[in-house]
Amino acid sequence: METILSVRDLTVAFHTYAGTVQAVRGVSFDLKKGETLAIVGESGSGKSVTSKAIMRLIPNPPGEITNGEIIFEDRDLVKLSDKEMQKVRGRDIAMIFQDPMTSLNPTMTIYKQIAEGLKRHQGLTGDAAKKRTLELLTLVGIPNPEARLKQYPHQLSGGMRQRIVIAIALACNPKVLIADxxxxxxxxxxxxxxxELLKDIQQKTGTAIIFITHDLGVVANMADRVAVMYAGKLIEKGTVDEIFYEPRHPYTWGLLGSMPRPSDDRSQDLPAIPGTPPNLLHPPTGDAFAPRNQYAMKIDFEKEPPFFRITDTHEAATWLLHPQAPYVEPPAAIRDLALKYRPDSTFAKSLLKGGLK
Incomplete structure (x- = not known):
């Protein structure tokens, strides 16, 4: 598939009274036309900052894109002026935010909020704008759309408000949709x-989606590819099946092991990753996950691991993939997933031999 968006070595910093927070540190990934790329990780890992950097919504001050490129249709969005970016934002790349109540203007009717983008980017007014607004409300599953036009956000339920936010994001047929x-x-x-609505809309419109989440259960049903983020860096990238059934980074093992499953014994505590993410005022030397990693070696505390390529679509930044690294035994939950769902994979076969290499 053709690449529609390329992020290269993106670095974002926030200058605070306490010092400079390195929120995003050298992130690179591609987004293909019509696919869903999920970016997952704990709170504070840099997922939302990455998405807002793509939209050029980092407040400056205190935030700043200090390095990198965001290539969209042969243009580097980082180098565009604010006026040029306004033409991209909403028309070509749109965003759905977490809380619909804070995304919507409480003083404007639903119609005015949707029609605002139609007028600005497509020049639609009057009957044409109204017709398109009704089409959008129908597309996102709003019942009785005609009656909603004069309503205000507080008159709608949370789910309805989020559908309105999605309608606003889709108003100008964007090529990329970022769902934070x-x-x-x-x-x-x-x-x-x-x-289900987002999946249905993607099938109808062919929009490429970047889906930001900490919920791996959501990822399984939504994504084509997954990028795992930790401490401002991407640490593993692959197809959704590779990340779920053949994960190679210990942090990904921790995330998957923390997922509740229907067969789990509810009397037992849910496994959790010990410790906390590092303070990015002072990024650690070596692998940022090393202090929380039971498999960490001496080199993890001294030198940052590069990405090791596993397949053409799968790579992970962990020294465990180095040819001289020792064999390790992944957690039982990871073994069970691989052996049950991908028994013929190289990963599963290596587990059956007694270790992972």
């Missing part, structure tokens, strides 16, 4: 509806 934890503020039933 769009279901976090919603209950479980509404979450499922919104996720």
């Amino acid at each position: 934890e769009p279901t976090t503020a919603l209950d479980v039933t509404i979450q499922a509806q919104i996720l």
Whole structure:
């Protein structure tokens, strides 16, 4: 598939009274046309900052894109002026934020909020704008759309408000849609509806989606590819099956091991990754995950690991993939997933031999 967006060595810093926070540190990835790329990781790992950097929504001061490129349609978005970026934002690249109540203007009707983008980017007014607004409300599953035009955000439920936010994002037929934890503020039933809606919209429109989340359960049903982020860096990238059933980074093992499963004994505590992420005011030397990694070696504390290529679509930044690294035994939950769902994979076969290499 053709690449529509390329992020190269993106670095974002926030200058605070306490010092400079290195929030995003050399992130690189590609987004293909029509695919969903999920970026996952704990809170504070840099996922949302990365997405806002793509939209050029980092507040300056205190934030600043200090290095890197964001290539979209042969243009580097980092180098565009604010006026030039305004033409891209909303029309070519749109964003769905976490909380619909803070994304919507409480003083404007639903119609005015959707029609604003139609007028600015497509020149639609009057009956044409109204017709397109009704089409969008129908697309996102709003019942009785005509009656919603004069309503205000507070008159709608949380799920309906999020559908309105999605309608605004889709108004100008963007080529890239960034969804920043769009279901976090919603209950479980509404979450499922919104996720199904996004999948359906993608099939109808062919929009490429960057899906930001900390919920790996969501990723399994939404994503084509997954990028795992920790302490401002990407540490593993692969297809959704490779990340779920053949993970290679110990942090990815921890995330997958922390997922509740229907067969789990509810009387037992859910496994958790010990420790906390590092303070990015003072990024650590070596592998940032080393202090929390039970498999860490001396080199993890001294030198940052490069990405080791596993397949054409799968790579991970861990010294465990170095040819001279010792064999290790992944957690039982990771072994069980691989042996059950990918028994013929190289990963599963290496586990059966007694270790991972």
